Amino acid sequence: MKAVIAVLVVLALEAAALLAVVYLGLVDVSATKPDAKIVRWFLETTRDNAVDRRARGLTVPEGQLASREWVELGHSHYRRTCAGCHGAPGAPQTGVAQAFNPRPPEFYKPENSIFDEPRQAFWIAKHGLRMTGMPAFGSTLSDEQIWPTIAFTMILPRISTEMYRAPGTEESGQD
Numbered sequence: 001m002k003a004v005i006a007v008l009v010v011l012a013l014e015a016a017a018l019l020a021v022v023y024l025g026l027v028d029v030s031a032t033k034p035d036a037k038i039v040r041w042f043l044e045t046t047r048d049n050a051v052d053r054r055a056r057g058l059t060v061p062e063g064q065l066a067s068r069e070w071v072e073l074g075h076s077h078y079r080r081t082c083a084g085c086h087g088a089p090g091a092p093q094t095g096v097a098q099a100f101n102p103r104p105p106e107f108y109k110p111e112n113s114i115f116d117e118p119r120q121a122f123w124i125a126k127h128g129l130r131m132t133g134m135p136a137f138g139s140t141l142s143d144e145q146i147w148p149t150i151a152f153t154m155i156l157p158r159i160s161t162e163m164y165r166a167p168g169t170e171e172s173g174q175d
Contacts, residue, residue, distance in 0.1 A: 031101035043102075047129065055123035065118060065151045074152025075164075082107075082149065085133070090161030100133050108164075110157040121150045 021027060035043065064070050079088070085097040087106040097104050105112040125146050128136030137146060 031099065034101070051120050051123055054127075055117070055119040058119040058122060060117075060119050060122075061147055064147065065154065067151070070148040070151040071155060072152075074148035074150065077145065077149045078152050078156070081137070082153070088156070089159055089164040091164075097133075102132055104133065107153050108156045108159070113154075113157050118150050118154060121153060122146060125149060 034040075078086075083091055084094045085100075085104040087093040087097075087108055089108050093104065093106060107113065122143075124134065126136065126138035126141075126143070128134045128138075
């Protein structure tokens with residue numbers, strides 16, 4: 001019985017300490033300082049596992065992801081909606097995007113390529129990510145509009161500046 005009481009006392013003290021940290025504002029939530037390694041690990045691991053779990057049931061339109069029509073449609077949407085934050089060949093991220101913490105991944109750089117599976121990228125584009133600046137496009141775009149953008153983003157690291165700014169497309173990668 002004493003062991004149970006001791007465990008309950010320890011749990012109560014831990015809860016009180018946690019509440020003190022929360023209510024006294026002891027955690028620096030500014031975007032100007034990088035997160036501690038343990039905090040970044042916790043947040044990234046939580047995000048990756050949560051997205052993976054929720055994206056598992058999605059059906060990827062495999063045949064259409066590589067279609068020229070979808071890539072062109074996705075290119076147009078990416079230029080209008082995504083390039084300002086995620087950059088593009090010859091059009092790096094805007095200053096606002098560079099001030100985000102965490103900073104949006106630059107999908108045109110091979111080392112920042114999109115998630116391992118397109119279903120994860122689709123889920124993020126549709127539902128957004130809390131406290132990152134990534135909006136939930138599912139409230140304004142249909143799945144049929146989001147998938148082509150994912151198709152384009154998947155090939156983005158292999159596109160040159162000239163290809164990105166090909167004739168018939170807008171002048172800049174940031175509108």
